[in-house]
Amino acid sequence: MFNRRGITLIELVVALVVGGILMGIAVNSFGGVQARNSVRSAEAAFRSLHGQARAFAVERGERVVFVVDSGQNQVSLVAWRDGAPDTLRSRNFVSEFNTQIESQPSLVELCMSPRGFGEVACNSFTSPARVIFTRAGEERALRLLPLGQVDEG
Numbered sequence: 001m002f003n004r005r006g007i008t009l010i011e012l013v014v015a016l017v018v019g020g021i022l023m024g025i026a027v028n029s030f031g032g033v034q035a036r037n038s039v040r041s042a043e044a045a046f047r048s049l050h051g052q053a054r055a056f057a058v059e060r061g062e063r064v065v066f067v068v069d070s071g072q073n074q075v076s077l078v079a080w081r082d083g084a085p086d087t088l089r090s091r092n093f094v095s096e097f098n099t100q101i102e103s104q105p106s107l108v109e110l111c112m113s114p115r116g117f118g119e120v121a122c123n124s125f126t127s128p129a130r131v132i133f134t135r136a137g138e139e140r141a142l143r144l145l146p147l148g149q150v151d152e153g
């Protein structure tokens with residue numbers, strides 16, 4: 001019998017190949033988890049902005065418009081002062097969450113009244129507007145209803 005010390009080149013190559021395969025699987029799985037969490041965070045931020053629009057309208061006693069602009073991947077809260085728009089909050093979903101927003105219609109304006117309800121006559125839509133958040137194959141959808149509610153969609 002030979003007295004061997006160390007490992008052979010073949011053993012080293014096999015160990016590196018197996019390690020590389022396992023690393024590839026882990027990185028691919030992590031990418032999916034990251035996309036899923038990003039889409040969920042975007043949905044939570046959307047719901048938060050929606051709640052803020054209602055709260056600002058009631059607090060200020062004036063109409064606040066919740067604007068979903070899928071062309072800009074942005075959601076904004078806008079009040080009107082002396083005939084000019086005053087942006088209270090605005091979030092860009094690509095820069096903050098690396099998530100795309102798609103809405104039908106592409107520009108959705110929900111007017112929140114001082115009583116905290118959507119003003120159907122002021123809204124840019126009359127039937128439920130669908131808002132979809134996507135990133136790397138992950139997708140979540142919400143419906144924005146004309147009276148101001150948000151639900152799964």
